[in-house]
Amino acid sequence: MAVLIYNGHTEQVCIDEVSISRQSIRHPSTGEVLGHKETWAVQATKIDAGGDLADQLTALEAAYAEDGHDLSLKTAADGTVLNQLDSSAAADGVKVTQRPSFPTLKGAEHVNFRTYTIGAEADFYDGDPDLLLDDQQWSYQIGQDEKVALTMSGKLATKGGVAASGYFAGRDPGTPEGYTRGPTSYQVNDDDTEMSYSYADREHWQALPAGVLVGGYTTAVSETGTGRTKKIAGRFVGPTASVDAAINALRLSGRRLLNESITEEPFGGAKSFSLAYEYSNRGTLEWRETVTIMPSRERQIYHEVLGGGAAVRQTGGKTTARASVSGNALGRTMYPDFPPGLWPAMYLTPGGERLSRKGPTRTADGNHTGYGISWNREYEFPLNVVTRLPRIR
Numbered sequence: 001m002a003v004l005i006y007n008g009h010t011e012q013v014c015i016d017e018v019s020i021s022r023q024s025i026r027h028p029s030t031g032e033v034l035g036h037k038e039t040w041a042v043q044a045t046k047i048d049a050g051g052d053l054a055d056q057l058t059a060l061e062a063a064y065a066e067d068g069h070d071l072s073l074k075t076a077a078d079g080t081v082l083n084q085l086d087s088s089a090a091a092d093g094v095k096v097t098q099r100p101s102f103p104t105l106k107g108a109e110h111v112n113f114r115t116y117t118i119g120a121e122a123d124f125y126d127g128d129p130d131l132l133l134d135d136q137q138w139s140y141q142i143g144q145d146e147k148v149a150l151t152m153s154g155k156l157a158t159k160g161g162v163a164a165s166g167y168f169a170g171r172d173p174g175t176p177e178g179y180t181r182g183p184t185s186y187q188v189n190d191d192d193t194e195m196s197y198s199y200a201d202r203e204h205w206q207a208l209p210a211g212v213l214v215g216g217y218t219t220a221v222s223e224t225g226t227g228r229t230k231k232i233a234g235r236f237v238g239p240t241a242s243v244d245a246a247i248n249a250l251r252l253s254g255r256r257l258l259n260e261s262i263t264e265e266p267f268g269g270a271k272s273f274s275l276a277y278e279y280s281n282r283g284t285l286e287w288r289e290t291v292t293i294m295p296s297r298e299r300q301i302y303h304e305v306l307g308g309g310a311a312v313r314q315t316g317g318k319t320t321a322r323a324s325v326s327g328n329a330l331g332r333t334m335y336p337d338f339p340p341g342l343w344p345a346m347y348l349t350p351g352g353e354r355l356s357r358k359g360p361t362r363t364a365d366g367n368h369t370g371y372g373i374s375w376n377r378e379y380e381f382p383l384n385v386v387t388r389l390p391r392i393r
Contacts, residue, residue, distance in 0.1 A: 002082065002140070004042065005072040006120075009063030015140040015148065017044040018073055020083055022136040022154075025123060031132050035125035038085060040071060041098075042118040054392055057114060061100050064118060068093040071120050073140075075148060082140065082148070090122035097121050130167070133157035133194075147203035149182075156195045164188060164195040175201055209249060211242025215270075217250065229258065233274040243271050252277045256332075258363050278369070284336055285370070289327030289390040291342065296321040296384050321381040327390075331371035342388040343379050352378035 002015040022036045046056060071085040071094055087094040098119030128134075136154035158164045165188050175181045182200040189195075217234025232250050236243045247262065256278040263272045296318045302311040323343065329336045338355055341348070358372035379385070 003074050003076050003079075004044075004118075005070075005074065007063045007066055007069040009059060011044070011046075011060065012076065013042065013044040015073075015075075015082075018042050018140065020073075020138040022134075024131075024134050025125070025127065026132070032129045033127040033131035033134050035091075035123060035127045036134065036136075037121055037123050039097075039121045040085065040119065043115070044118075045113050045115050053114065057100075057102075057116075060116070064096050064100050067095045070094065082150070083138065085120060085122050087122065089124060091125055092123060094120055094122045130159055130162045131157065132159060149200055149202045150179075151198065151200045153198035154196075156197070158193050160191070160193060163192045165192055168195055168197065179203055209236070209242070209246035211238055212236045212246050213238040215246075217273075229276055229278060230255070231274065231276045235270060235272045237268060237270040240269060243269065247271065247273050251275065256363060256367060256369060258369075278332075284329055285332050286328070286330035287336075287392070288329070289325065289339070289392075291388060291390050292324045293385055293387060294322040296381075321383060321385040323379040323381070323385050323388075324377065325379075325388075326374075326376045328372065328374040331373075332369055333371070335371040335373055338373060338375055339391060341377055342391075343381075343385070347379045347381055349378045349380050352380075 002013055002018070004011045004013050004018065019041045020038065022038050024033045025035045025037055026032065027034055046053070046060065068087050070087050073082045073084070074080060075082060085094050096119070098117055100116050100118055102114055102116050134154070134156055136152065139151045141149045141151070156164050156168055158167055165186070168186075179201040180203075182202050184199040185197065187196045215234060215236035215238075217232060217236075219230060219232045230252070232252075236246050238246075251257075252275075257275065258278055259274070259276040261274045265271065298315050298318055301314045303314060304311050325342050327339070335357055341353075354376045356374050358374070360368040360372075361370045363369055
C-alpha cells in the first residue's frame with residue numbers, strides 16, 4: 001500500500017494505481033529541451049471505512065478542488081517519499097487536471113466502495129540545451145513481501161557531439177540504498193545521440209530473524225467491498241525457541257486474528273505458519289439496502305354482457321400506492337443500529353415491519369465478529385408515494 005497526499009488530505013492507494021510520466025517541453029524552433037511536463041494519473045478504489053463512505057468522498061473532492069498544492073506519493077509502511085510534485089518549483093504550480101471522478105458504478109459500488117480517477121500535472125523549466133528529447137515514465141509495484149519495485153523507462157536524444165550514453169551515465173542517480181538493480185535494457189544508436197533505456201530497482205528482502213537458519217515469509221493484503229485482510233505465511237527452520245520467537249514477532253498488535261495455522265514438521269526443527277488478520281478498522285463491514293416502489297394505478301373493472309358478447313371494461317377507483325424497504329448490515333464487533341424507516345410509521349402496513357439479528361462467528365483468537373442484522377418494512381399510501389432512494393453507509 002501507499003499514501004497519496006494533497007492539500008492536507010491523505011488517501012490510501014495501491015501503489016500500482018499511480019502512473020507518473022515526464023514529457024519534454026521543447027523549443028518550437030531549435031527543438032532544444034526547455035524543461036518537462038510531469039503528469040500523474042491515479043485510478044484507485046476507496047474502501048468504506050467506518051460506514052461513512054459519502055463523507056469520505058466529499059472530503060476527497062474538497063481536497064482536490066484547489067490547484068497549487070504539493071502532491072506526494074509515500075510508502076504506507078514508513079512514509080518514505082517515492083515521488084513528489086513540488087508546486088513551488090513548478091512554473092505555474094501544480095494543476096489538478098482531473099478532479100475526482102467516478103467513472104463506473106457496478107456491483108457494490110456506492111455502497112461499500114467507489115472507484116475514482118484523479119489527474120494532476122506541472123511544468124518545470126529545468127531543461128538542458130544539449131538535449132533534444134528527454135521523456136521518462138515511472139511505474140511502481142509492491143510484492144507479496146511488501147517491498148517496492150520501481151521500473152523506470154525513457155528515451156533520450158542529444159545534439160551531435162554529445163554522447164547520449166555518457167549523458168545518461170552522468171545523471172543516473174544509481175541504485176538507492178536498500179535496493180538492488182534488477183533487469184536493465186539500454187539501446188543506443190550508432191551515433192550515440194539517441195538512447196532508450198529501462199531498469200528496475202527492487203527493495204532488498206528482509207534478513208532472517210535471529211537464530212533462524214533457513215526460511216522466509218510473505219505478506220499480502222487482499223481487499224474486497226466488505227473489508228481488508230492481511231495474510232502472513234512462511235516457513236522457518238532452526239531451534240524451536242528461535243523459530244517461535246520469529247513467528248511471534250510477525251504477529252500484528254491491535255488487529256483481530258481471523259485464522260492461525262502453525263504446523264511443526266517431524267524432522268529438522270521446521271515450522272510452517274499462516275496468520276490472517278482483519279486489516280480494517282471500520283465498524284460496519286457490510287451494508288446493503290433495496291427500495292421497491294409500486295405507484296398507485298387505476299383499477300380496471302370488467303362487466304359481463306347479458307346475452308353474450310365481449311365483456312365491457314370500465315375504469316374504477318385507484319389502487320393504493322405501495323413500497324417496500326429491505327436491507328442487511330454486518331457489524332465488526334457489535335450489532336449495528338437498525339436504520340429508521342424511510343417513511344413515517346403511520347404508513348406501515350399491519351405487521352409490515354420485520355427486524356432480525358444473526359449471531360456472530362467466532363475468530364481464531366476466541367473473539368467474535370460478523371454481527372448481522374436485516375430489516376424489511378412494507379408501506380401503503382392512499383396516493384402516490386414520495387420517492388426515496390436506498391441509503392449508503
